[in-house]
Amino acid sequence: MEEQNIIALWKEQSVKIDRSLAVNRKLLRELVNQKAHSSLRSLSWLLSGSILAGILYLLLLGALLALAVRHYSHAADYFIVSFGAIWLFNIKALSDYVRHIVCLNKIDYDDTVLNIRQKLTRLQLSMIRNIRVMFLQLPFWTTFYLSGKWFPVHTPWYWILFQVAITGASVYAAYWIYRNLSLENVDKKIIRMLLNSWDRKYVLKASAFYKDAEDFEE
Amino acid sequence: MTYKFQVMDENNENIFASVIEAYKGIIYKIARSYCSVEDDRKDLIQEILLQLWKSFAKYNPQFRYSTWVYRIALNVAISFYRKEKSRGNISHVYTDEIFKMEDYSPPDKKEDLLLLQQFINELKPLDKALMLLYLDEKSHKEISDITGISETNAATKINRIKNLLKQKFSRINH
Numbered sequence: 001m002e003e004q005n006i007i008a009l010w011k012e013q014s015v016k017i018d019r020s021l022a023v024n025r026k027l028l029r030e031l032v033n034q035k036a037h038s039s040l041r042s043l044s045w046l047l048s049g050s051i052l053a054g055i056l057y058l059l060l061l062g063a064l065l066a067l068a069v070r071h072y073s074h075a076a077d078y079f080i081v082s083f084g085a086i087w088l089f090n091i092k093a094l095s096d097y098v099r100h101i102v103c104l105n106k107i108d109y110d111d112t113v114l115n116i117r118q119k120l121t122r123l124q125l126s127m128i129r130n131i132r133v134m135f136l137q138l139p140f141w142t143t144f145y146l147s148g149k150w151f152p153v154h155t156p157w158y159w160i161l162f163q164v165a166i167t168g169a170s171v172y173a174a175y176w177i178y179r180n181l182s183l184e185n186v187d188k189k190i191i192r193m194l195l196n197s198w199d200r201k202y203v204l205k206a207s208a209f210y211k212d213a214e215d216f217e218e
Numbered sequence: 219m220t221y222k223f224q225v226m227d228e229n230n231e232n233i234f235a236s237v238i239e240a241y242k243g244i245i246y247k248i249a250r251s252y253c254s255v256e257d258d259r260k261d262l263i264q265e266i267l268l269q270l271w272k273s274f275a276k277y278n279p280q281f282r283y284s285t286w287v288y289r290i291a292l293n294v295a296i297s298f299y300r301k302e303k304s305r306g307n308i309s310h311v312y313t314d315e316i317f318k319m320e321d322y323s324p325p326d327k328k329e330d331l332l333l334l335q336q337f338i339n340e341l342k343p344l345d346k347a348l349m350l351l352y353l354d355e356k357s358h359k360e361i362s363d364i365t366g367i368s369e370t371n372a373a374t375k376i377n378r379i380k381n382l383l384k385q386k387f388s389r390i391n392h
Contacts, residue, residue: 003380006387009330010353018243020320025235027316031264032234032271109293110273110286112366113347116293216344216367216375 051101054094061087075149082144089137096130114216125183128195132181138174142167234274238267241287244354246317248288251338251346252295263317266294281363288351288364296343330387337386345379352376 065083068076103123109116142163152160177194185191238245245266253259269290277286338349344365351361358369365372 003384006330006334006383007353007355009334011355013331014243014247014354017246017319021242021246022318022320023235023239023242024316024318025239028235028238028267029231031267031316032231108273108276109269109290109297110276110278111293112289113292113296113344113364114366117296117344120297212342212344216365 051094051098054090054097058087058090058094061090075147077148078146078151079144082140085140086137086144089134093130093134096127096133100127100130117212117216128181128183131195132178135174135177135181139167139170142170230274234271237274237283237287238270241284242317244284244287245291247354248291248295248350251335251350252298252343254339258298260315262295262298265298266291267316269294282360285360285363288356292347292350292364296347333387333390334383337383341379345375348372348375349379349383352379 061083065080065087068080068083072080100123104120107116107119111119146163151163155163180188181191181194186195245263249259249262249266253262270287273286273290277283281289338346341349347365348361351364356364358372361367361372361376362369367375
């Protein structure tokens with residue numbers, strides 16, 4: 001089929017669509033007025049809900065930490081350091097989450113396709129990178145239950161060995177994940193498994209778009 | 219988080235409705251090319267209309283209305299997956315359709331049209347945008363304004379896509 005025939009075919013279809021398509025002005029009016037406002041407000045409540053859940057979690061961690069500091073004893077050293085670190089990692093995660101959501105919702109679609117694509121892809125990549133940071137708290141979950149009263153001085157050698165093994169393994173795992181959890185490694189089975197916990201489809205699409213946008217610019 | 223909404227006066231609302239009326243075909247064709255599932259397509263159309271409305275107050279008269287509609291509709295369509303989890307909140311409000319197809323009879327060369335649509339569906343999202351703009355006979359300047367790539371680059375890419383399309387049609391015909 002010749003080029004002109006293809007365009008003519010498309011044009012013929014466009015004319016028919018234009019002729020047959022009716023805009024329901026009443027619904028359009030509703031969309032752009034009150035109902036759109038309220039429906040988007042419910043979307044904003046949903047987002048606020050997840051942020052609220054994050055804040056409650058941080059408050060819980062913070063309260064436990066404050067309690068340990070207030071009634072300080074040498075026994076709570078491991079707990080304070082571990083929960084302090086976990087608390088900081090989670091503050092970072094929540095602040096990044098809020099920042100990303102605000103940025104996503106601030107995007108003005110009246111820009112060129114390439115610019116919007118780049119902005120969204122940068123944002124998506126940044127979200128994925130932030131997942132890595134969360135894994136760095138892993139080793140601290142293996143130390144918070146230790147007590148300065150009995151560890152390591154009054155602890156049997158096999159327990160010390162066990163503790164060193166699990167903390168060492170979690171340090172290695174956290175470091176490995178931090179180094180390797182990236183879109184470049186998305187083909188590795190273990191990275192795919194880790195990303196599955198979040199949203200693989202989302203990540204893979206971000207990855208595909210990243211490549212597409214690069215091709216598009218060339 | 220708060221969403222800022224500019225209250226439109228009746229005059230602006232009428233202008234907006236007229237623009238949508240005039241360019242409804244663009245929105246519909248883009249939605250159909252990026253969404254093959256009927257329900258998703260309705261959601262996408264609503265999302266495009268919402269974004270058009272949000273941008274309407276800042277409309278830059280330097281560009282044509284069609285350029286503005288293309289830009290926003292394509293950007294929303296390409297990014298639509300981002301909304302997959304949240305769009306239910308928007309669409310539940312509108313159980314009816316804003317765009318209604320009344321008595322649509324497809325053109326006679328139905329097979330060729332299906333083939334063309336299938337070809338478009340198989341393209342990558344950004345190439346799909348170029349293909350739609352080419353089929354709607356947009357100038358290279360306008361394609362550049364919408365997509366953000368240079369006119370030369372747009373011409374090269376469109377040629378590549380056109381050749382693929384020709385090959386596809388010739389394979390079917392032989």
